[in-house]
Amino acid sequence: MGPDSSLSWLALTLTQGIAARLSARLLRHFGSPEGVFRASLTELEACKLPAAVAQALFKKDSFKRAEKELASVQRIGCHLVNWTEPEFPRTLLEIYDPPVLLYVRGDVQVLNCAAIGIVGTRRPSLYGSQMAERLGRDLAVRGLVIVSGLARGIDALAHRGAMAAPGGRAIGILGTGIDVCYPKENKKLYQQVLEHGAIISEFPVGTPPTPENFPVRNRIVAGMPLGVVVVEGAQYSGSLITARLAMEFGREVFGVPGHVTQPVSFAPNQLIKQGAKLVTCAADVIEELPTPVRAALLQAEQPEAEQRNLLAAAALNGSEKKLYELLNAEQPVPIDDIVERSGLNSSEVLATLFNLEMKGVIRQLPGKQFSKVLL
Numbered sequence: 168m169g170p171d172s173s174l175s176w177l178a179l180t181l182t183q184g185i186a187a188r189l190s191a192r193l194l195r196h197f198g199s200p201e202g203v204f205r206a207s208l209t210e211l212e213a214c215k216l217p218a219a220v221a222q223a224l225f226k227k228d229s230f231k232r233a234e235k236e237l238a239s240v241q242r243i244g245c246h247l248v249n250w251t252e253p254e255f256p257r258t259l260l261e262i263y264d265p266p267v268l269l270y271v272r273g274d275v276q277v278l279n280c281a282a283i284g285i286v287g288t289r290r291p292s293l294y295g296s297q298m299a300e301r302l303g304r305d306l307a308v309r310g311l312v313i314v315s316g317l318a319r320g321i322d323a324l325a326h327r328g329a330m331a332a333p334g335g336r337a338i339g340i341l342g343t344g345i346d347v348c349y350p351k352e353n354k355k356l357y358q359q360v361l362e363h364g365a366i367i368s369e370f371p372v373g374t375p376p377t378p379e380n381f382p383v384r385n386r387i388v389a390g391m392p393l394g395v396v397v398v399e400g401a402q403y404s405g406s407l408i409t410a411r412l413a414m415e416f417g418r419e420v421f422g423v424p425g426h427v428t429q430p431v432s433f434a435p436n437q438l439i440k441q442g443a444k445l446v447t448c449a450a451d452v453i454e455e456l457p458t459p460v461r462a463a464l465l466q467a468e469q470p471e472a473e474q475r476n477l478l479a480a481a482a483l484n485g486s487e488k489k490l491y492e493l494l495n496a497e498q499p500v501p502i503d504d505i506v507e508r509s510g511l512n513s514s515e516v517l518a519t520l521f522n523l524e525m526k527g528v529i530r531q532l533p534g535k536q537f538s539k540v541l542l
Contacts, residue, residue, distance in 0.1 A: 173240075173247050175200035177233035180268050181371065184220040187383075188264040193224075194250075239372040243346050246271040254278060262390035262416045266369040270345040273365035277336055281460045282312035283452060284388050284413070286406040287321025287398035288431050295399035295431065296324050298423050302396060303328025305449035307335035310464050312364060314338045314392045316384060317357060319350050321398045321406070330359045337364040340391070342384035344374035385409045393456055394419030396446055400434030407434040410443070419455050421446040450496075450530065450540050483528075486511065486519045491539070494529055499536035 179190055179200040196214060197203045203211075204227055211221040223229065240247060248254050249268050254275040259265045271278070283306050285299060303313050303325035313329035315322040317339035329335040339360045343349050345368040348357045360366060369387070370380060385405060389395055389412035397420070400406035410420050422439040423446050425432025439445050444455055453461060483491055493508055494500055506516050520537060523529040530540050 173237055174230070174233050175204060176247065176249050176268050177236050178227065178229045179203055181229045181232050181236060182220065182223050183229070184217055184223070187266050187369070190267045191265065194267060236371055240270065243372065244272065245345050246275055248275060248278070256391050258391050258393070259387065262386065264386065265390070266387065268369065270368045270372070271365055272345055273361045275365065277312055277338060277365050278367070280312045280336070281310070281456070281464070282314045282338065282392040284314040284392040284395040285321065285325035285398065286315060286388060286395060286409050288400050288404060288406065289318060289320035290431070291320050291324065291399050292429065292431060295321060295425070299324035299398045300328035302398070302423070302446070302449060302452070304332045304335070306452060307332035307337070309449060309453060312336045312338055314340065314388060316340050316342065316388050317353055317360065319353070323353050323356055326356055326360055330356070330363060335363060338391070339366045340384055340387050341366065341368040341370070342380040343376045344368060344370050344372045346372050347374065347376065349376040381405060382408065386412055389413040389418065390416045392418065393460065394421060394452065396421040396423065396452060397435045397438055398423045399425055399431045401430050402433045404434050407437070410434070410438055419444065421452055421455070423447070448540070486515065487523055490516065490519050491523060491528060494537055494539045496539040499532045499538040502535040502537070505537065
């Protein structure tokens with residue numbers, strides 16, 4: 168996007184009284200920001216705009232501020248990506264109030280990679296901390312980009328997990344200006360995500376972390392990835408709101424089960440009761456993804472997974488190894504087929520499969536079907 172085009176996009180989004188939904192309505196009606204600013208006052212008023220907003224657009228009041236904003240954007244080395252450009256996240260165009268302009272630092276190409284959001288409380292338990300970091304790492308290892316809000320707690324831990332994975336990538340979505348790291352203790356993590364992914368915001372440069380910004384930010388956290396995993400969150404937490412937004416947007420929603428007596432377990436446990444997928448490991452997430460995405464991830468994972476699965480098989484005894492080799496990670500095998508192909512009686516097969524489940528190398532699926540776990 169050239170400077171002239173950037174200026175008109177900025178001027179539109181910086182006009183006082185215009186939020187994302189109203190910007191989108193104007194752009195659909197007039198075709199472009201330039202079309203909006205070329206419109207007559209009568210045409211603008213016909214769009215049922217508040218009188219002050221129509222006057223501001225007609226008089227082009229925001230262009231001086233847009234010029235200063237563009238200078239700030241260029242100074243910090245930030246990209247501006249509007250919703251007509253190929254780099255803009257396609258998934259965000261599917262939600263009912265997409266941002267029309269994003270500030271992006273880092274690799275813009277990562278914005279359209281398959282991604283999973285991980286969200287949760289800012290005050291996680293030890294269990295929640297370990298699960299967030301583990302899921303962030305294990306999903307990133309398999310090629311998924313980890314999306315979160317770079318907030319204190321679960322968000323930061325999920326991103327740290329992604330950064331610990333070889334080739335791990337992440338996207339941090341801010342409720343501040345693109346140049347404002349909040350909380351300040353995540354400054355190092357902000358830089359790591361910037362180097363191995365992207366930081367994005369729809370707020371002007373220098374915007375402080377005011378409370379009303381974070382619900383706006385959360386709709387992007389909910390709408391950008393293919394699904395959202397809630398690790399821990401209280402009854403009225405932002406993570407629960409994010410998960411409900413994800414449901415509205417048609418995204419997969421996952422919950423990591425927690426101790427029922429702990430308030431911080433309310434959000435994931437409630438979501439699971441309402442039909443969210445229960446998650447204990449990365450494979451639980453991957454198996455719910457669209458078939459083309461899952462196939463691409465499995466193909467990329469295959470060489471490394473084969474090495475790990477060979478090591479796992481080497482640690483099994485005779486009957487365990489025999490049944491393990493009858494299974495695969497892509498297609499579950501019914502219990503009757505396992506009995507028939509193994510030559511063992513059903514009692515031996517059930518006992519051996521139970522041992523393999525306890526060792527974490529296979530999983531049981533509905534209908535007494537079994538598959539390998541991607542280790």
